[in-house]
Amino acid sequence: MIRAQNLTAVGTVDLARLSAAEAVARADHLAHIYGSAQGAAAEPASGWAAHLVTSVQEYAGATVRVALSGPAVGPPGRAAREIVGFLHGYDLQLQHWWPQQVEPALRARGHGFWLEDAFELVELDVLPQAQGRGIGTALLTAQLAEMHQRRMLLATDPAGRARVLYRRLGFVDLVPDFVYEGTAYGAALMGWDRHA
Numbered sequence: 207m208i209r210a211q212n213l214t215a216v217g218t219v220d221l222a223r224l225s226a227a228e229a230v231a232r233a234d235h236l237a238h239i240y241g242s243a244q245g246a247a248a249e250p251a252s253g254w255a256a257h258l259v260t261s262v263q264e265y266a267g268a269t270v271r272v273a274l275s276g277p278a279v280g281p282p283g284r285a286a287r288e289i290v291g292f293l294h295g296y297d298l299q300l301q302h303w304w305p306q307q308v309e310p311a312l313r314a315r316g317h318g319f320w321l322e323d324a325f326e327l328v329e330l331d332v333l334p335q336a337q338g339r340g341i342g343t344a345l346l347t348a349q350l351a352e353m354h355q356r357r358m359l360l361a362t363d364p365a366g367r368a369r370v371l372y373r374r375l376g377f378v379d380l381v382p383d384f385v386y387e388g389t390a391y392g393a394a395l396m397g398w399d400r401h402a
């Protein structure tokens with residue numbers, strides 16, 4: 207279970223960092239939040255959950271931070287606390303899939319150094335009914351404050367509202383018009399630097 211001493215009060219929602227075992231036990235629920243938040247853009251839940259399980263067990267620096275509902279958020283009439291949003295990522299390592307995808311584009315724009323001493327933000331999702339209450343901001347702010355890395359890198363929908371949130375927290379555009387090789391799938395690559 208989530209230990210009380212790991213909780214940090216943020217309004218009516220508490221934040222906690224899950225152990226690998228806790229993340230594995232909640233993988234299906236996290237996949238549900240991911241699917242609900244991402245909608246049509248979501249990958250199938252089973253494959254997504256399988257990657258989460260692999261990463262928390264095998265990837266260096268794997269981190270799952272969650273926001274737990276307080277009295278004011280969550281299904282009406284249910285007293286039990288539920289995870290309503292989460293952040294997932296790990297140490298950015300060049301042998302992983304995503305860095306291999308984005309490395310050439312970053313280097314071509316003179317941003318290769320962003321790949322050093324960085325945290326790869328894989329996912330930040332909040333249940334639709336809990337969005338717009340500061341939960342995403344709280345999860346990301348906690349990670350930026352507590353991670354040991356100097357930098358954080360992410361890819362997001364170029365036309366999405368999440369970009370506003372990232373810019374507000376100090377992220378800058380690195381490759382705003384990135385396209386995954388062999389696909390028509392575009393993304394904006396953004397980065398945060400502790401010393402910027």
Ligand SMILES: CC(C)(COP(=O)(O)OP(=O)(O)OC[C@H]1O[C@@H](n2cnc3c(N)ncnc32)[C@H](O)[C@@H]1OP(=O)(O)O)[C@@H](O)C(=O)NCCC(=O)NCCS
Pocket residue numbers: 243244330331332333336337338339340341342343344360361362363366367368369370371372
């Ligand atoms: C992006 C997201 C994690 C932000 O969490 P949140 O708790 O809603 O955000 P906060 O309340 O802390 O901050 C609000 C800001 O988040 C962004 N935001 C709010 N709702 C959003 C949504 N449905 N989709 C994307 N961004 C959203 C906006 O920038 C908003 O600020 P604005 O109202 O001034 O434009 C959350 O909205 C979400 O899960 N969205 C859908 C999935 C997604 O886009 N994830 C990011 C993938 S990189």
